[in-house]
Amino acid sequence: MNLTDILALALRNLRQAKLRTALTVIGVVIGVAAIITMVSFGIGLQQNIISNAFAKLDLFTVITVFGANTDELIALDDTMNNPSNVPSNNADASSNNADDDSGDDPSDPPQGESSPAASPTPDLRRRRLDDAAIAEMAAINGVRYALPVLMFQSYVRYEGRTERQRIGGALASVDYNPRFKNFLAGGSFTNDDAREVIVTENFLDRVAARRNPARRARRNQGPFSPAPVKSDEQRAEDAASAIGREITLLTLPSAAGPEPTSVFGIPLGLLEAGDQESGPDGRYETHVFRIRGVLPSDGGVNFDQFARTDLYIPVEQARRFRQANRDPLELMSEALIGDAGYQRAEVRVMDPTVVRDVQREITKLGFRSFSLTNQIDEIRYIFFVVNGGLALLGGIALLVASFGIANTMIMSILERTREIGIMKAIGGSDGEIMRIFFFEASLIGLLGGAFGVLAGWGTDRLANFLVNRYVVKQGPYIEFFSIPWYLWLGAIAFAVLISLAAAVYPALRAARVDPIRALRHD
Amino acid sequence: MPILEARSVTREYHMGAETVRALSDVSAGIERGEFVAIIGTSGSGKSTLLNLFGGLDRPNEGEILFDGKSLAPLSSREMARYRLRRVGMIFQSFNLIPTMTAQQNVTLALAFAGVARRDRRTRADELLARVGLETRALHRPSELSGGEQQRVAIARALANEPDILLADEPTGNLDSRRATELMDFLNEMRRRDRRTIVMVTHDQELAHNYADRIIRLKDGRVIDGDA
Numbered sequence: 001m002n003l004t005d006i007l008a009l010a011l012r013n014l015r016q017a018k019l020r021t022a023l024t025v026i027g028v029v030i031g032v033a034a035i036i037t038m039v040s041f042g043i044g045l046q047q048n049i050i051s052n053a054f055a056k057l058d059l060f061t062v063i064t065v066f067g068a069n070t071d072e073l074i075a076l077d078d079t080m081n082n083p084s085n086v087p088s089n090n091a092d093a094s095s096n097n098a099d100d101d102s103g104d105d106p107s108d109p110p111q112g113e114s115s116p117a118a119s120p121t122p123d124l125r126r127r128r129l130d131d132a133a134i135a136e137m138a139a140i141n142g143v144r145y146a147l148p149v150l151m152f153q154s155y156v157r158y159e160g161r162t163e164r165q166r167i168g169g170a171l172a173s174v175d176y177n178p179r180f181k182n183f184l185a186g187g188s189f190t191n192d193d194a195r196e197v198i199v200t201e202n203f204l205d206r207v208a209a210r211r212n213p214a215r216r217a218r219r220n221q222g223p224f225s226p227a228p229v230k231s232d233e234q235r236a237e238d239a240a241s242a243i244g245r246e247i248t249l250l251t252l253p254s255a256a257g258p259e260p261t262s263v264f265g266i267p268l269g270l271l272e273a274g275d276q277e278s279g280p281d282g283r284y285e286t287h288v289f290r291i292r293g294v295l296p297s298d299g300g301v302n303f304d305q306f307a308r309t310d311l312y313i314p315v316e317q318a319r320r321f322r323q324a325n326r327d328p329l330e331l332m333s334e335a336l337i338g339d340a341g342y343q344r345a346e347v348r349v350m351d352p353t354v355v356r357d358v359q360r361e362i363t364k365l366g367f368r369s370f371s372l373t374n375q376i377d378e379i380r381y382i383f384f385v386v387n388g389g390l391a392l393l394g395g396i397a398l399l400v401a402s403f404g405i406a407n408t409m410i411m412s413i414l415e416r417t418r419e420i421g422i423m424k425a426i427g428g429s430d431g432e433i434m435r436i437f438f439f440e441a442s443l444i445g446l447l448g449g450a451f452g453v454l455a456g457w458g459t460d461r462l463a464n465f466l467v468n469r470y471v472v473k474q475g476p477y478i479e480f481f482s483i484p485w486y487l488w489l490g491a492i493a494f495a496v497l498i499s500l501a502a503a504v505y506p507a508l509r510a511a512r513v514d515p516i517r518a519l520r521h522d
Numbered sequence: 523m524p525i526l527e528a529r530s531v532t533r534e535y536h537m538g539a540e541t542v543r544a545l546s547d548v549s550a551g552i553e554r555g556e557f558v559a560i561i562g563t564s565g566s567g568k569s570t571l572l573n574l575f576g577g578l579d580r581p582n583e584g585e586i587l588f589d590g591k592s593l594a595p596l597s598s599r600e601m602a603r604y605r606l607r608r609v610g611m612i613f614q615s616f617n618l619i620p621t622m623t624a625q626q627n628v629t630l631a632l633a634f635a636g637v638a639r640r641d642r643r644t645r646a647d648e649l650l651a652r653v654g655l656e657t658r659a660l661h662r663p664s665e666l667s668g669g670e671q672q673r674v675a676i677a678r679a680l681a682n683e684p685d686i687l688l689a690d691e692p693t694g695n696l697d698s699r700r701a702t703e704l705m706d707f708l709n710e711m712r713r714r715d716r717r718t719i720v721m722v723t724h725d726q727e728l729a730h731n732y733a734d735r736i737i738r739l740k741d742g743r744v745i746d747g748d749a
């Protein structure tokens with residue numbers, strides 16, 4: 001008896017009990033649909049985060065380099081003054097890495113490398129992150145640019161409102177900042193010290209929303225940032241109308257307080273006299289910038305840790321403002337150790353494949369660094385676990401279905417005892433009998449798997465539609481689910497496999513039917 | 523040398539603590555081309571012996587030999603092959619598969635023997651024609667009379683050209699006219715194809731009229747081996 005015959009017999013058996021077969025198949029359909037929905041959601045999430053969000057932001061080519069913290073710098077100074085302190089300071093410095101702000105510290109130099117013989121003053125590895133160090137990083141092979149991260153918070157006045165904003169420093173050159181490639185209106189700074197500001201569409205929208213409370217209701221909290229509901233022309237128009245407007249940064253008066261009037265030789269008196277205005281009673285100063293460009297804000301999945309600034313000013317301006325906006329702890333640290341250098345620097349590489357090599361070089365220079373490449377493996381692992389967990393839930397549904405299959409098969413065998421006896425009497429072997437029932441079960445699995453994948457796909461479509469419509473509400477249609485081909489095939493194969501497993505006992509039972517007994521009762 | 527032989531065969535069935543001896547120390551041989559009837563009262567062990575000959579069952583003691591070779595060492599798979607190729611069985615209750623047509627019942631046996639799909643139908647139709655049922659090929663058992671069903675069963679038993687036909691009360695569910703018809707048919711087939719037939723029956727007269735030899739069983743023992 002060849003496989004076609006066995007298949008034909010199995011099909012015939014299923015056709016003879018259509019209702020029972022249908023009910024069993026439905027059980028499998030539900031299980032497979034559950035797996036598909038769960039796993040496709042996991043994969044979709046993964047793609048949303050890893051592929052779309054990350055790739056879009058060029059985050060794979062950026063390395064963040066951390067400067068030494070105050071504690072390490074104090075240790076460094078001590079070492080320089082008194083080299084006999086080296087070993088104890090070494091231990092001290094490494095034990096203090098834990099409360100370092102970088103937290104996770106993947107590129108700490110391996111301990112094996114820092115043997116005293118190879119490097120007599122290991123603490124010097126924790127270098128000051130200053131302009132010289134940044135220049136060295138810029139010279140590493142594969143690095144496109146290295147810049148200090150200039151980021152500070154300040155009060156900003158725009159359209160009559162004053163609020164706290166995170167402000168970043170950026171280079172005028174578009175080549176250096178991929179984020180500045182596309183402008184909704186305007187363009188990049190005319191030079192690195194211009195009194196110009198680039199704002200995001202988000203910023204403008206937020207201001208507009210404040211003026212128009214009806215729009216505020218539509219703003220979302222949570223991880224989904226609404227993309228513009230406006231038409232593209234409207235967006236461009238709104239952005240264009242903002243160009244040239246004034247944004248005012250507020251600072252404390254440069255003369256106020258006991259601070260030095262210059263740090264690194266940069267005068268703290270920021271401005272030429274004409275630009276500078278004092279507030280009431282001279283308690284603060286105002287510095288007027290003009291909007292030079294508007295960056296589009298795309299909707300999609302956002303995470304706080306990648307929170308971007310909404311305002312950028314030229315790098316030289318940022319340097320000075322940051323200086324003027326240091327917080328008391330920074331001032332204290334300066335009092336302890338003098339020039340602390342920068343806290344962080346951004347190193348951009350030519351392409352993601354060299355990230356690890358460049359990080360190794362940076363480590364040799366004596367800095368810790370972080371890149372998403374470090375974390376991407378971790379994220380992948382997390383998704384692996386999440387997907388696994390979701391698949392497990394679906395698997396449980398399928399497991400339940402497998403009891404249905406086993407039940408159906410046993411029913412079928414009980415009904416067919418006589419038929420099995422006849423088949424044996426005319427020469428059917430145990431193996432052939434068994435194969436018929438295995439085929440029957442795998443057909444149930446195949447049908448259930450195929451329809452289950454369809455049902456899962458349908459569920460995905462529906463859920464995606466509902467979520468986009470009622471939860472995300474605005475913005476581009478976000479694809480939360482993804483069913484790659486291997487999920488289709490895998491789910492069907494898994495359903496067949498589970499069905500076969502469920503049929504093992506019934507099939508063995510069928511093979512063991514005693515033909516004499518089966519044929520005796522009439 | 524007998525084509526089929528039972529040598530000191532004992533078959534016991536265990537029913538809980540009780541042991542039923544269906545056959546005890548039975549020896550019997552069937553020669554090639556012979557028509558042997560096995561008769562005896564109900565429960566004397568006739569079907570048990572036939573099932574042992576047919577390879578559906580194995581003895582507790584003694585052995586069954588086909589063509590001088592013992593069936594004892596055969597694996598269950600080889601035993602299935604023996605049933606497929608060497609013997610054809612027919613039963614009192616016909617044992618056709620009720621959901622299949624006459625033709626399908628016959629082709630099933632051909633399928634087990636691995637006959638190519640395209641040859642099966644013509645072979646089945648030939649076999650059905652041989653038992654005079656060419657017009658009934660597409661009927662299900664429920665649409666056939668008892669005699670017709672038994673002839674379908676015979677066609678199926680002969681499908682793979684077995685050496686021996688084993689029949690367990692083939693006329694038991696037929697009226698006397700159909701029974702005579704069937705016996706005539708079997709007899710003619712035996713003469714024409716030189717086939718060996720072993721038939722279990724209650725019917726002394728039938729046995730005397732058609733069989734070359736009669737094996738009498740009583741309480742699981744052979745009491746008389748002659749015609």
Ligand SMILES: Nc1ncnc2c1ncn2[C@@H]1O[C@H](COP(=O)(O)OP(=O)(O)OP(=O)(O)O)[C@@H](O)[C@H]1O
Nearest residue numbers: 535537542543544563564565566567568569570571
């Ligand atoms: N599978 C079995 N389990 C238990 N006892 C059995 C089994 N098969 C047969 N027997 C017993 O063995 C004895 C012989 O049975 P068998 O079917 O061979 O008798 P028989 O001569 O064919 O009778 P009948 O003319 O009624 O068909 C009987 O007592 C029967 O109850």
Ligand SMILES: [Mg+2]
Nearest residue numbers: 568569570690
């Ligand atoms: Mg009997």
